[in-house]
Amino acid sequence: MKRNHTPKVAIITRTKNRNLLLERAVKSVLAQTSKNYVHVVLNDGGDKRSLNKLLQNYPDENRVVIHNDKSVGLTKALNQAIRAVDTEYISILDDDDSWHELKVEKTNDYLNRTHAPGVVVFMDRIIEKIEGEEVVEISRNRWHESVDTVNLYKQCLDNYLSNGSFNYRRTLYEELGGYDESLSVAEDWDFGIRCLLSYDINFLPTDDALVYYHHRPDQTGDSGNSVFAGIDTHRQNLNQLRNKYLREDINAGRFGVGYLMNTLAYTREREEILEQKNLEKVIRLEGHINYQSREVQKSVEHVSYKIIHSRIISKLSQKLGVK
Numbered sequence: 001m002k003r004n005h006t007p008k009v010a011i012i013t014r015t016k017n018r019n020l021l022l023e024r025a026v027k028s029v030l031a032q033t034s035k036n037y038v039h040v041v042l043n044d045g046g047d048k049r050s051l052n053k054l055l056q057n058y059p060d061e062n063r064v065v066i067h068n069d070k071s072v073g074l075t076k077a078l079n080q081a082i083r084a085v086d087t088e089y090i091s092i093l094d095d096d097d098s099w100h101e102l103k104v105e106k107t108n109d110y111l112n113r114t115h116a117p118g119v120v121v122f123m124d125r126i127i128e129k130i131e132g133e134e135v136v137e138i139s140r141n142r143w144h145e146s147v148d149t150v151n152l153y154k155q156c157l158d159n160y161l162s163n164g165s166f167n168y169r170r171t172l173y174e175e176l177g178g179y180d181e182s183l184s185v186a187e188d189w190d191f192g193i194r195c196l197l198s199y200d201i202n203f204l205p206t207d208d209a210l211v212y213y214h215h216r217p218d219q220t221g222d223s224g225n226s227v228f229a230g231i232d233t234h235r236q237n238l239n240q241l242r243n244k245y246l247r248e249d250i251n252a253g254r255f256g257v258g259y260l261m262n263t264l265a266y267t268r269e270r271e272e273i274l275e276q277k278n279l280e281k282v283i284r285l286e287g288h289i290n291y292q293s294r295e296v297q298k299s300v301e302h303v304s305y306k307i308i309h310s311r312i313i314s315k316l317s318q319k320l321g322v323k
Helices: 020-028 049-056 074-083 103-113 170-176 187-196 231-252 257-320
Strands: 009-015 039-045 061-069 088-091 117-122 121-129 132-143 166-169 202-204 211-215
Touching: 009 074, 009 103, 009 170, 020 039, 020 049, 020 103, 020 132, 039 049, 039 074, 039 166, 049 103, 049 121, 061 074, 074 187, 088 103, 088 170, 103 202, 132 211, 166 187, 170 187, 187 231, 231 257
Parallel strands: 009 039, 009 088, 039 061, 117 202, 121 211
Antiparallel strands: 088 166, 117 166, 121 132
16 A cells, blocks of 8 residues: 555554444444544454445545454454554454544544643443344443543542553554553553553543444454453453452562552442442332332231121111111
8 A cells, every 4th residue: 555654643443243233333434524544443253245245335545454364362353453563553443433523633643742642531331232134223322421631540449541542652552562462351441550550641621522332232252342241251361460460569579550459449349249248138118118008908908898898788778667
């Protein structure tokens, strides 16, 4: 691919046999108001023919396509795609997500006019389902709606620098040594923690969300989200990360990020267990109240029946002159 200049930002999309979802991501890249990008589509072991056929329907002179004959895994594929091009900025678009048309323009402009190592943009979470060859939206809401700052302490519990929302300089990527390939998922959470250990990252204020984070909670197989369809792997990787950072703290004789990650996770787990127990108590109490209410109602109905029956017999007796 011949260029007169090096594009400002690399848009990295990893994919494998998810053309229905990838099509939406590709269309959202083509819709960008700024064309100062290179879109790297890395096919990690998926069917080449069907992918090439899809991309031929949406030609883009700013696109680079890489095919892996065998899958190398999400994180290794991410590093591979980033290192395949040379751009000043990096942005990741998962193949099942999509962007607002101003995403590239707004984030490039922010990094151009500041010395910030990176920037986070607002995301909308979209709940959807797949029906045949159609993706149906169920609902949407703002992800981390009340948050307008990125905080290392909070990052130790939840990921505020997720792949879709975080745009950053290549110098940061090189400084951090890229993504940890020992992690099959949650690599962005780890990358965000390592970033915040050295730098402050800001939100880019915009009226509209610039990233659309698509969730399919009930979907399994290739079309599912890793956080849902691969929940066991996700949990294992989170635990692996917490253990890694805690070991580093223990070996260094300090209370650091590992201590925070594990303490916050343990506190949340305990709170969830307590909340579940309280909910079970409420359900049992509600069941007991309902039972007692039905018993009282039966008693009232029985007494009412006796009173009404007595009054009817009395009136009939009076009419018949029976004493």
